[in-house]
Amino acid sequence: MRYEGETYFPMLRDYPETVFGGDFDTATDYLDPFIQERLSTNGNWALYTLNTYGPKTVNYFAKSPNPAGPTAENWLGTDAQGRDLLAQLLYGFRVSVLFALALTAVGTLIGVLTGAIQGYFGGKLDLAFQRFIEIWGSMPELYLLIIFAAIFSPSLPLLLVLLSLFGWMGLSDYVRAEFLRNRQLDYVRAARALGLSSGQIIWRHVLPNSLTPVVTFLPFRMSGAILALTSLDFLGLGVPPGTPSLGELLSQGKNNIDAWWISLFTFLVLVTTLLLLTFMGDALRDALDPRKADQ
Amino acid sequence: MTAEQTGHLRDGVLLDVKNLRVGFGGHDVVHGIDFHIAPGEKLALVGESGSGKTVSALSLLRLVHNAQVSGTAHLNGRDLLGLSEQALRGVRGDDVAIIFQEPMTALNPLYSVGDQIGEVLQLKKGLSGKQASAGVVELLASTGIPEPARRAGAFPHQLSGGQRQRAMIAMALASAPKLLLADEPTTALDVSLRGQILDLLSDLQRQHGMAVLLITHDLNLVSRFADRVAVMEQGRLVEQGGVRSVFEAPAHAYTQRLLASRPLRDVVEEPVEQGALPCLRTRGLRVSYPVRLPGIRGWFKKGAFVAVGGANLQIAQGRTLGVVGESGSGKSTLALAALGLLPYDGELQVEGTDWRQAQEQGESKALRRRIQVVFQDPFSSLSPRLTVEQIVGEGLTVHAPELSPAERREKVVKILAEVGLVPDPKQVGDWLQRYPHEFSGGQRQRLAIARALIVEPQLLVLDEPTSALDVTVQQQVLSLLQRLQCERGLSYLLITHDVDVIRAMAHDVVVMKDGEVVESGACLALLSQPSHPYTRDLVRAAGQSGLV
Numbered sequence: 001m002r003y004e005g006e007t008y009f010p011m012l013r014d015y016p017e018t019v020f021g022g023d024f025d026t027a028t029d030y031l032d033p034f035i036q037e038r039l040s041t042n043g044n045w046a047l048y049t050l051n052t053y054g055p056k057t058v059n060y061f062a063k064s065p066n067p068a069g070p071t072a073e074n075w076l077g078t079d080a081q082g083r084d085l086l087a088q089l090l091y092g093f094r095v096s097v098l099f100a101l102a103l104t105a106v107g108t109l110i111g112v113l114t115g116a117i118q119g120y121f122g123g124k125l126d127l128a129f130q131r132f133i134e135i136w137g138s139m140p141e142l143y144l145l146i147i148f149a150a151i152f153s154p155s156l157p158l159l160l161v162l163l164s165l166f167g168w169m170g171l172s173d174y175v176r177a178e179f180l181r182n183r184q185l186d187y188v189r190a191a192r193a194l195g196l197s198s199g200q201i202i203w204r205h206v207l208p209n210s211l212t213p214v215v216t217f218l219p220f221r222m223s224g225a226i227l228a229l230t231s232l233d234f235l236g237l238g239v240p241p242g243t244p245s246l247g248e249l250l251s252q253g254k255n256n257i258d259a260w261w262i263s264l265f266t267f268l269v270l271v272t273t274l275l276l277l278t279f280m281g282d283a284l285r286d287a288l289d290p291r292k293a294d295q
Numbered sequence: 296m297t298a299e300q301t302g303h304l305r306d307g308v309l310l311d312v313k314n315l316r317v318g319f320g321g322h323d324v325v326h327g328i329d330f331h332i333a334p335g336e337k338l339a340l341v342g343e344s345g346s347g348k349t350v351s352a353l354s355l356l357r358l359v360h361n362a363q364v365s366g367t368a369h370l371n372g373r374d375l376l377g378l379s380e381q382a383l384r385g386v387r388g389d390d391v392a393i394i395f396q397e398p399m400t401a402l403n404p405l406y407s408v409g410d411q412i413g414e415v416l417q418l419k420k421g422l423s424g425k426q427a428s429a430g431v432v433e434l435l436a437s438t439g440i441p442e443p444a445r446r447a448g449a450f451p452h453q454l455s456g457g458q459r460q461r462a463m464i465a466m467a468l469a470s471a472p473k474l475l476l477a478d479e480p481t482t483a484l485d486v487s488l489r490g491q492i493l494d495l496l497s498d499l500q501r502q503h504g505m506a507v508l509l510i511t512h513d514l515n516l517v518s519r520f521a522d523r524v525a526v527m528e529q530g531r532l533v534e535q536g537g538v539r540s541v542f543e544a545p546a547h548a549y550t551q552r553l554l555a556s557r558p559l560r561d562v563v564e565e566p567v568e569q570g571a572l573p574c575l576r577t578r579g580l581r582v583s584y585p586v587r588l589p590g591i592r593g594w595f596k597k598g599a600f601v602a603v604g605g606a607n608l609q610i611a612q613g614r615t616l617g618v619v620g621e622s623g624s625g626k627s628t629l630a631l632a633a634l635g636l637l638p639y640d641g642e643l644q645v646e647g648t649d650w651r652q653a654q655e656q657g658e659s660k661a662l663r664r665r666i667q668v669v670f671q672d673p674f675s676s677l678s679p680r681l682t683v684e685q686i687v688g689e690g691l692t693v694h695a696p697e698l699s700p701a702e703r704r705e706k707v708v709k710i711l712a713e714v715g716l717v718p719d720p721k722q723v724g725d726w727l728q729r730y731p732h733e734f735s736g737g738q739r740q741r742l743a744i745a746r747a748l749i750v751e752p753q754l755l756v757l758d759e760p761t762s763a764l765d766v767t768v769q770q771q772v773l774s775l776l777q778r779l780q781c782e783r784g785l786s787y788l789l790i791t792h793d794v795d796v797i798r799a800m801a802h803d804v805v806v807m808k809d810g811e812v813v814e815s816g817a818c819l820a821l822l823s824q825p826s827h828p829y830t831r832d833l834v835r836a837a838g839q840s841g842l843v
Contacts, residue, residue: 190670190743190746193663194667194690195664195690195694196693204678204681
């Protein structure tokens with residue numbers, strides 16, 4: 001941005017309002033009509049992002065009471081606190097996807113690892129692990145979440161740890177079954193006869209051939225993770241207040257039924273995300289299959 | 296029936312197929328074949344896998360998924376290919392019945408065989424439930440199943456392989472078909488059972504006066520069973536005629552090659568040096584698997600199933616020991632034990648070193664290099680997600696880790712050339728990056744041999760090395776193995792159920808039955824004068840079908 005012959009980068013640091021001719025020594029609100037006027041006269045200019053609002057920015061200068069419907073200023077309207085819906089959705093989507101990626105990665109890693117150990121070595125180890133999974137799996141996940149939300153202040157890393165602790169079991173069963181099937185195939189026997197160690201056999205031979213269910217389930221795990229976060233947020237057990245989140249928007253939509261734009265646009269974002277994830281998963285599976293790759 | 300349709304009805308022709316084409320996704324696999332079957336005639340359709348023989352037969356009844364079929368096929372004057380789906384359903388199982396190769400998968404595991412046969416009777420003959428169950432017992436009795444009334448209530452898994460195939464035949468006969476399609480009816484069965492099932496089919500064919508279209512790759516079956524033979528190669532019928540005339544004077548080059556593909560004996564026959572260290576030596580080798588005991592005893596104690604009980608074997612340098620036996624006789628277990636992959640009792644030495652000792656002292660790696668393996672099914676013995684270079688070069692990463700990738704590649708190319716896989720010199724790099732599914736069965740088996748040979752073993756365990764291959768390919772692989780033995784002085788432990796392969800390859804033979812060695816001796820002597828009744832059965836089953 002250019003003001004009175006000087007260049008500023010408000011993206012990188014905050015400037016007090018006094019710099020631009022304001023009265024207060026506080027961080028500038030660039031949406032203030034006074035500031036905007038100062039910035040657009042005398043050859044001053046400012047380069048705005050397409051959507052000029054951040055997820056926490058409250059539009060104090062809205063013309064109608066909040067929540068306000070879609071206008072030229074707030075393209076998708078504002079929520080109950082007067083924050084721009086589009087910005088909220090964008091940032092909420094980012095949080096959801098990053099969270100889902102992390103949760104899926106951790107869950108898949110643990111699931112594949114435990115499934116591989118059980119399936120490859122089998123016998124007593126497998127038996128013991130299966131019983132452990134049964135006990136672990138019968139713990140009431142939601143209660144634990146509520147209890148932990150009461151003890152600790154809710155935060156994304158805590159959610160990630162808690163959901164990961166319970167998210168790996170489904171996958172581990174599939175990987176175990178694949179390993180049980182693959183480890184007795186002839187190419188594994190041939191590898192053992194060649195003198196490869198267990199680790200090498202698992203890594204080079206059994207694992208690549210056992211990943212089909214993992215890849216198939218990846219997109220579903222992603223969408224599952226997004227939905228889990230959304231529903232926890234919806235219940236108020238998820239991310240700390242103030243974090244942009246799709247679940248929180250949904251609950252706002254529920255509380256303001258007449259503000260149709262909140263529910264509708266959040267819903268559309270969710271549906272599109274989940275649908276695209278499924279398509280990506282299909283494409284990923286085809287791309288990783290050496291038989292399909294060259295057709 | 297319209298006048299035009301009756302016009303196609305020829306005297307004495309049950310099924311008349313003209314210019315049959317079958318294609319998948321615009322790509323033809325059957326290129327216009329003509330054949331006909333007279334009522335009560337036995338026609339054999341012969342060819343290697345992929346020649347289109349099964350597809351041709353099944354597409355007559357529109358049982359091939361996603362296939363584009365054209366041409367005509369008149370059954371009793373009705374064009375099967377022009378029929379509506381509904382009319383065709385009347386033909387299937389009524390005029391034409393099918394016996395599939397693998398009865399275990401062709402029978403529904405959730406219903407008793409009696410129910411499944413009774414279903415046909417109720418559907419096609421409109422019998423009531425009671426009449427049907429009487430008919431079922433009668434049908435089962437006619438196929439020679441002992442205690443047919445009890446077997447009717449049995450589920451497929453409770454029957455033996457031979458009994459299952461008999462039940463399949465009973466099911467096919469239930470509707471008194473005019474034409475029976477038998478798709479490799481004996482391939483999944485043990486050698487000694489094959490003859491019995493074939494005799495049964497012949498008997499029933501005579502009794503019912505039905506025509507049989509036998510689809511097979513096995514020329515022995517053809518010579519025993521069929522009246523006429525049609526030879527298929529790559530979707531074309533190359534030769535047709537009476538069995539005797541075709542077999543005695545094959546006109547087409549492909550038929551000649553098929554007939555000449557019986558394995559030939561070409562091995563070094565010199566006697567073994569006395570006092571040399573044997574390559575593999577076992578004394579009282581015993582392998583057992585734990586099994587659950589029934590009832591409450593099983594909670595505390597495991598029973599033992601003895602897969603191999605006290606085998607004494609010896610293989611000298613550069614010689615082949617053949618192990619023959621039926622499925623379940625313990626011969627594959629013996630192979631795995633020899634590879635040091637199973638716990639065992641008794642003595643098991645590779646070049647004078649005891650396996651157990653080596654494993655206890657952590658020296659098994661050196662021993663693994665001495666003994667390698669080639670498995671039966673080249674489709675499951677190569678990891679589908681590794682490239683050729685990775686598969687063949689893997690042994691080197693373990694046993695010669697000091698080699699650089701370039702040196703390793705050089706060795707891989709060299710060994711591939713030795714087993715007869717020579718890539719185009721310009722595209723070696725590309726070629727080495729291919730995956731196993733891009734190769735044919737015979738090429739894959741060569742890859743498996745290359746993988747075993749690259750670590751320069753002394754002993755090669757061959758577990759049914761050719762039984763998953765077509766006859767002409769089988770012969771090529773066997774002669775490759777004979778050549779490698781000659782050049783490298785390899786010893787083979789050859790495990791097979793095929794007496795022909797033993798006859799071609801082995802110096803010495805042991806015959807196994809139910810985990811016991813019942814007979815052993817020098818190959819040719821033993822096969823010409825078997826003393827144990829079981830060996831006599833085996834040799835007769837193979838010899839009977841021996842032709843040429």
